[in-house]
Amino acid sequence: MTLPRLPLCLALFSPLLLLAQEEKPEPVAPTIEQRLADAPKRLKQLEGGRLELGGIILDPATRRIEVPCKVLHGELPIEYLLVQETGKDHETVLTTAISPLDLQVALLLTHYTPGSTGMFRHLPQGEPLPMPEVAPKTTNGHRVQLTVVWQVDGQEKRQPISEWYQNSDTRQPPEIDAWLFTGSAIDARGFAAEADGSIIAVYADRLAMFNSPAAGNHRDDLWISRPAVIPPEETPVTLVIEPATP
Template identity: 25%
Template sequence: MSIFLKILLIPLLAGPLLVALRAQDPAGDPRFDPARLDRAGKYPVAIDAEQIPEEFKIEPLGEGKFRLGQITIDVAKRQLTIPVAVAETRADLEYALVHSDGKTHESLLVTDVHPARLHIAALLLFAKPGTPVTAELSWTTNDRKRSIQLPELIGITESGRKPVTWSYQAISMPNGQLAAASELSILPLIHDAAALVAHQLPAGDLRDDIYRAELPESFPAKEQPLSLTLSFAVPKKTRSGELTLSAPTSAE
């Protein structure tokens, strides 16, 4: 195991758990006391590795890959892969992906992976607000793997409208809870400040009649399992020493 991966195991145990606990609704949990809020509105939770719940434990898969619940984390490629299913193919779309308990009637895809878990996994890739994110959908037909960039399945009804682009945002509410943990929105097609990932639109752009599903004839049946891979841009240093973000690596 490389030195980088050994170092990575440290935040895998402690840091993500703190994020996960803070991302949940603290109401009714005796570990959370409003009187203990710090100036940033965060709960200073202290917990050791033996107290980490099973759902937050990281399973090493080898070759720089890990599993967190249903999420496969590829550190080298800066990718997260999750199971998804088709939700809506006819109505106007406001989302490309939401949690299965979220606004499924307005979303092309759904997943049982909670946004808070995705946030933990993204932090393990050192994702920051503003990091560009791409999404690729894949499935297997007749033992042959097929894939397509998610925006290619989303038709745009208004001429002159720019293609769909996403960047990571993960907004926290004043009580420290992850906004997406409440709204359950992951990949929006409208401006949504609470979604885990942002679609690059002006704040006032809330029209819901711009995007529609545009699935090819070869697309799998609605009940067939699909995988969605989110790729996060790689920070690189410029000649001046400043960090910039390059395009994410495409899923294989």
């Protein structure tokens, strides 16, 4: 089968560089280009045209990506829904052993394009932007659906991941029509999500790979988990990433 075109993927990565420029020190050369260049050697062919990269399953035809995770905490104040297992695991529901850099490569290979357009449409008047808004190279290429899938007594359960947390004031889950693939940033350490492990943030975090556009996303003290709907700790869970409806 024909693998995704790497030069295009490299071009689509450019919004991250605009989003993440630091005054001093100058960022080191990012390693994501090397990972993209190495991807054809690392990709494993699976049935049905699917591919595997570092434990991540991707389908170039449907643009569906599957990430293996597990439940770490069921009840706690949160800033994240998913971090890499070496990340901020004291404030997340899920963890994963996969490399955030591999996930970034998988997203680029399946033609998602990072951006933050629409992230702050609910920001209160007069509140400063927590991070710049950057348009994706492809219209709506940053909009994704995030779903969690797990097994209970042999039966598949699935929910939008937004159902797993709530506003601590209203005790209601946020209204999210699509999550935003903001793509993290490049800083002096290289790819920031690889260094910090931050994958899905519930408040505005420019170093996370995905951000919520929900009202209140400028506050890091507003969000708590919804233990009533979260499976027991250590339960294996698959995060499914798919294109959002425009």
